[in-house]
Amino acid sequence: MVVIRLARGGAKKRPFFNIVAADSRNRRDGRFIERVGYYNPIASGAEKSLVVNTERLAYWEQNGAQLSPTVARLVKQAAKAAA
Numbered sequence: 001m002v003v004i005r006l007a008r009g010g011a012k013k014r015p016f017f018n019i020v021a022a023d024s025r026n027r028r029d030g031r032f033i034e035r036v037g038y039y040n041p042i043a044s045g046a047e048k049s050l051v052v053n054t055e056r057l058a059y060w061e062q063n064g065a066q067l068s069p070t071v072a073r074l075v076k077q078a079a080k081a082a083a
Helices: 054-064 069-082
Strands: 002-011 014-023 032-037 050-052
Touching: 002 054, 002 069, 032 054, 050 069
Parallel strands: none
Antiparallel strands: 002 014, 014 032, 032 050
16 A cells, blocks of 8 residues: 655754655655655744645545555645645
8 A cells, every 4th residue: 555654864853754655565764656745843944844746645645545644734734824
């Protein structure tokens, strides 16, 4: 099954997450199919903390991909901010 989830990057104490479409059997930071966006929880100033390609996200959801609870929350948050 394809799942859209966060893959952690960044340094120690400086998290950065890629939002990726990946096979659910792969490791969290392992191989993925496509990068759909990113989330930077410690963004400051003019930096964007959340970027999501909504077209690709909709494509994956249409083809049966499941959102992880955290990604679902972030997407909902991004939609609220855009409106």
